[in-house]
Structures are given as C-alpha cells and as structure tokens.
Amino acid sequence: MAFDTRALYVCKLNVLFIFALFAAVECLSKGFRSHARDDGSREAVFEEHWFTQKLDHFNGAESRVWKQRYFLNEAFYKPGGPVFLMIGGEGPANPAWMKNGTWLTYADKLGALCLMLEHRFYGKSHPTADLSTNNLRFLSSRQALADLAHFRTVMGEARGLTNNKWVAFGGSYPGSLAAWFRLKYPHLVHASVATSAPLHATVNFPEYLEVVWRSLASENAQCPLLVKKASDSLVEKLKDPETFGNITKDFNLCSKLQIQTEMDSAYLLEMLAGNFMDVVQYNEDNREFEGVQGGNITIKVLCDVMSDPSLGDPYARYGAVARLLMDTFSLKCLDASFSNYLRDMTNTSWEGPAAGGGRQWVYQTCTEFGFYQSTDSPNQPFTGFPLDYQLKQCADFYNVSAEQVAQAVAQTNEYYGGYNVKSSRIVFPNGSIDPWHALGITQDITAELPAVFIKGTAHCANMYPARSQDLPQLSLARDHVLLLLQQWLKN
Numbered sequence: 001m002a003f004d005t006r007a008l009y010v011c012k013l014n015v016l017f018i019f020a021l022f023a024a025v026e027c028l029s030k031g032f033r034s035h036a037r038d039d040g041s042r043e044a045v046f047e048e049h050w051f052t053q054k055l056d057h058f059n060g061a062e063s064r065v066w067k068q069r070y071f072l073n074e075a076f077y078k079p080g081g082p083v084f085l086m087i088g089g090e091g092p093a094n095p096a097w098m099k100n101g102t103w104l105t106y107a108d109k110l111g112a113l114c115l116m117l118e119h120r121f122y123g124k125s126h127p128t129a130d131l132s133t134n135n136l137r138f139l140s141s142r143q144a145l146a147d148l149a150h151f152r153t154v155m156g157e158a159r160g161l162t163n164n165k166w167v168a169f170g171g172s173y174p175g176s177l178a179a180w181f182r183l184k185y186p187h188l189v190h191a192s193v194a195t196s197a198p199l200h201a202t203v204n205f206p207e208y209l210e211v212v213w214r215s216l217a218s219e220n221a222q223c224p225l226l227v228k229k230a231s232d233s234l235v236e237k238l239k240d241p242e243t244f245g246n247i248t249k250d251f252n253l254c255s256k257l258q259i260q261t262e263m264d265s266a267y268l269l270e271m272l273a274g275n276f277m278d279v280v281q282y283n284e285d286n287r288e289f290e291g292v293q294g295g296n297i298t299i300k301v302l303c304d305v306m307s308d309p310s311l312g313d314p315y316a317r318y319g320a321v322a323r324l325l326m327d328t329f330s331l332k333c334l335d336a337s338f339s340n341y342l343r344d345m346t347n348t349s350w351e352g353p354a355a356g357g358g359r360q361w362v363y364q365t366c367t368e369f370g371f372y373q374s375t376d377s378p379n380q381p382f383t384g385f386p387l388d389y390q391l392k393q394c395a396d397f398y399n400v401s402a403e404q405v406a407q408a409v410a411q412t413n414e415y416y417g418g419y420n421v422k423s424s425r426i427v428f429p430n431g432s433i434d435p436w437h438a439l440g441i442t443q444d445i446t447a448e449l450p451a452v453f454i455k456g457t458a459h460c461a462n463m464y465p466a467r468s469q470d471l472p473q474l475s476l477a478r479d480h481v482l483l484l485l486q487q488w489l490k491n
C-alpha cells in the first residue's frame with residue numbers, strides 16, 4: 001500500500017510510462033483519481049486535517065515549521081482501544097484508505113481509532129517552498145520517522161491517547177517505515193504490520209527482474225522466454241538507425257525515435273520492460289477502490305499476448321503489449337525521450353510534472369536506498385538498463401555521485417540494521433509473486449518477529465479489501481495478522 005514506486009506519481013499513465021523507472025514501491029498512493037471523484041469527499045473520513053511539524057528534527061537551532069496533512073476515522077473507536085497509524089509513503093496519501101482496506105476490518109474488530117499521516121514532501125505535505133535539491137536535504141526516512149514520533153506524541157496528549165497502544169501499518173516503503181518506527185521508537189509504538197517491506201537497502205537490485213522472470217514463468221513457462229526474445233530483437237534493431245521509423249510506429253512513440261546517448265536507449269528499454277514490471281508487481285491486487293485502472297491487466301493477459309502467433313513474431317507481440325497498456329490507460333502515445341524526462345525530473349516546482357512523487361522518490365533512492373532494478377543479472381528477460389544508467393540519473397538530477405550513493409546506502413543499513421531486525425511485535429507479510437520480497441523478511445526471525453508468506457500474491461495484497469475470489473492463503477494471511485494483533489494487544 002502505501003505508495004508506489006513503480007508507479008507513484010501522477011496517475012498510472014505517467015506512472016507506467018514516465019516512471020517506469022524508479023518503480024518500485026507502491027501501494028497506497030494514487031491520490032489523484034480518488035480526489036477527482038466526488039462521491040465521498042463530503043464524508044468526515046475524507047476530511048483533511050493539518051498538523052504543525054518541525055522542518056528539521058535533528059537541529060535544535062532550526063525552528064521553522066510546516067503543515068503536515070493527516071486523516072482520521074473514529075467510527076470504530078472504543079475508549080481505551082488501540083490507535084492505528086497508517087504511514088504515508090512516496091506519493092500523495094490517498095483518503096480512500098480511510099474507508100477501505102484490511103486495516104479497517106481489524107479496527108472494527110479491535111475498536112481502534114484510525115489515523116493516516118502523509119509523508120513529508122509528498123501530496124499536500126510541503127515542508128519547503130519548492131523541490132530544489134537544496135530543500136530536498138530535509139527529505140529522508142529519518143526525518144519521516146521523527147515526524148511520526150512527534151505526531152504520535154502530540155496527538156496522544158491532545159486526544160488523551162498517550163497510554164493507548166499504538167500500532168503502525170504500512171506497505172512497501174511505508175512498510176519499512178512501520179518496522180523502523182517500532183525499532184527506533186519502541187516507547188511510542190506497541191506493534192507494527194510491515195507489509196511487503198524492503199528492509200535491506202542495496203544500490204543494485206537485479207533480483208527484482210529475476211522475480212519478474214519467475215512470476216511470468218509461474219503463469220506459463222514459455223512466457224519469459226518470449227519476452228526475452230522480443231527484448232533481444234528490439235536491442236538488435238536499436239543498433240541500426242534505419243529501423244527507428246519502424247520502432248516509432250511499432251511502439252506508438254510520440255515522436256520519431258532518436259538515440260544520441262546510451263541514456264536514450266536505456267530509457268526506452270526500461271519503459272517497455274516497465275509494462276511487465278508493473279503488471280507483475282500488482283498482479284490481481286484489489287486496488288480498484290484507490291481509483292486505479294487496469295486491474296484486469298494481469299500476468300495472464302500479458303502472457304496470452306506474448307504467446308499469440310496471430311500477432312506476429314515475439315517482437316511484434318511486445319509492441320502489442322505496449323499498445324494494450326496505452327489503450328488501457330488512455331495514453332495517446334509513448335514519450336520515449338530521455339531529455340524530456342530529464343527536464344521533468346529537474347523541475348523543482350510543486351506544480352511541476354514530477355512533483356507527484358517522482359522527483360522526491362528518486363532523490364530518496366539516490367540518498368538512502370538505491371533499489372535500482374537493473375538488468376545486470378543474466379537470469380531475467382530484459383537488456384539495456386544497467387546500474388550505470390540508474391546511477392547517472394542521481395548525478396543528472398541531484399548532483400549525487402555514484403560513490404555518494406554507495407556510501408548513503410551503506411549508512412542506511414548501518415542505521416536500521418537491514419535484515420538484522422532487533423525488535424519485537426513486528427509482522428512481515430510477503431507475497432511470492434511480488435519482486436520486492438527479495439529484499440524483505442521472508443522467514444520468521446523470532447516468534448515475536450514473524451513472517452507471513454502468501455504464495456501466489458503480489459505487492460501488498462493483504463492490505464487491500466477482501467473479495468470473494470481471493471486465494472485461500474491470502475484470506476488466511478489476513479486472519480493470521482489479526483490473530484497476532486489480538487495477542488500483542490493483550491500485553
């Protein structure tokens with residue numbers, strides 16, 4: 001939940017295509033569409049509240065403050081009950097989560113008060129006047145955790161909830177924050193549900209695409225091989241400028257393909273691979289209530305296209321997949337220009353084209369997490385977007401060098417401990433289809449730090465509302481988390 005990655009940023013179209021890149025974490029966001037929808041906007045649970053927050057928690061001489069957005073649902077609260085805190089992530093906090101989602105089912109059963117706090121620098125939570133690189137130095141998971149701590153303390157006092165048991169929830173990057181909140185502030189958080197949480201930071205993350213291979217193969221053993229064939233043919237064609245007219249047509253590009261640098265070809269190849277990455281990451285997740293479209297585009301649908309000889313050779317089928325996704329998201333054409341992307345990503349305005357989260361999240365990857373889903377492993381279907389291409393963006397967008405990225409990522413693991421979680425009462429659900437499980441806790445660490453494995457589900461599946469066609473193991477996982485919370489709230 002909580003917030004994307006592969007998709008973050010402005011609705012799925014941009015997401016899929018523009019941000020096919022940093023893709024990676026998401027669940028919660030996608031706020032734009034639900035905002036556009038008017039149906040529930042008058043309801044109290046969708047009402048925006050504002051909290052006065054410090055700009056810099058780690059400098060006592062810095063007294064500037066800003067307004068952080070949060071949402072509140074008191075409908076389930078029974079006096080003395082727990083307080084559930086949904087942690088916002090790398091996109092706008094989507095108020096749809098105040099009305100739907102597994103955590104509300106738990107709140108109903110356990111009499112919890114529900115809060116959701118938007119992450120600094122995303123959505124409407126603007127600590128600074130713009131997104132200049134100089135201002136982005138106040139964007140980090142450490143500042144975000146300190147925001148959560150201050151929010152918990154002040155809200156506890158203001159609402160008489162100081163002695164209630166607080167439980168943190170989050171999916172994807174916010175799942176990591178949920179675990180780290182309990183780890184770093186155990187006196188403020190009683191327990192955490194850290195769904196699909198990448199706990200280990202890593203500059204290079206080629207395992208992501210290895211899981212994509214396996215997830216495609218679980219549908220149809222030929223499927224990833226056909227994808228590889230298609231991707232290889234495209235890479236071959238890219239060597240010959242004579243073919244650029246055809247490629248432009250085959251993938252419905254907005255303007256005639258131009259390859260001046262390796263960044264240009266890498267960008268195109270990554271965007272087209274992104275079609276598969278997004279679909280795998282969210283395969284069959286019940287995200288409709290968030291306003292997400294394209295839920296019916298599943299691994300099976302893509303593999304059916306890739307296996308359909310009536311569409312031509314695998315390369316032609318690869319084009320058909322790209323056009324199917326463009327149709328689904330009502331996108332007229334695919335902008336494959338890296339220089340346009342560079343222009344968008346370096347726009348520092350809050351109204352800018354990447355201010356929906358793209359500029360901020362990539363900054364966090366360059367200065368904290370890495371997570372670059374490169375093609376550097378041989379055991380995956382794609383070619384052409386190596387780690388160097390991803391690191392070059394840190395330099396181009398924020399003047400952060402490859403050495404600085406490496407140091408920052410090492411420091412992140414030093415600070416949080418990576419896989420070596422020393423804490424208690426944190427549950428780590430993970431889905432076998434989800435490429436992010438490769439960086440998550442997938443085996444019980446102790447009885448008090450259990451993993452919940454869900455075979456056959458994707459990113460954050462257990463957080464989405466239950467429905468009749470859910471796999472039995474998904475329903476069991478939801479029940480199991482409830483049972484743990486019941487136990488943990490007793491003592």
Ligand SMILES: *[C@@H]1O[C@H](CO)[C@@H](O)[C@H](O)[C@H]1NC(C)=O
Pocket residue numbers: 099100101289465466
């Ligand atoms: C969302 O919540 C509303 C009100 O509780 C309910 O009517 C609706 O069916 C829910 N939607 C989903 C997808 O669960």
Ligand SMILES: *[C@@H]1O[C@H](CO)[C@@H](O)[C@H](O)[C@H]1NC(C)=O
Pocket residue numbers: 242243246
């Ligand atoms: C472009 O596509 C057409 C039709 O498929 C084909 O005949 C032609 O040889 C292609 N051109 C190049 C340069 O590959």
Ligand SMILES: *[C@@H]1O[C@H](CO)[C@@H](O)[C@H](O)[C@H]1NC(C)=O
Pocket residue numbers: 296297301
């Ligand atoms: C997905 O759903 C949309 C809207 O209901 C429909 O137009 C489209 O044909 C569906 N696509 C597939 C592949 O089922």
Ligand SMILES: *[C@@H]1O[C@H](CO)[C@@H](O)[C@H](O)[C@H]1NC(C)=O
Pocket residue numbers: 347348349351352353
């Ligand atoms: C940034 O984006 C805004 C909104 O799209 C636009 O008005 C502005 O001109 C852009 N700034 C630059 C420097 O491109």
Ligand SMILES: *[C@@H]1O[C@H](CO)[C@@H](O)[C@H](O)[C@H]1NC(C)=O
Pocket residue numbers: 399
């Ligand atoms: C980029 O960073 C280097 C050192 O890290 C610094 O010397 C240089 O001035 C910076 N360039 C810009 C344009 O900020």
Ligand SMILES: CC(=O)N[C@H]1CO[C@H](CO)[C@@H](O)[C@@H]1O
Pocket residue numbers: 430431432437441442443444451452453454
């Ligand atoms: C895909 C994956 O890594 N699944 C793991 C999730 O956690 C369980 C433990 O509960 C492991 O057994 C699975 O291997």
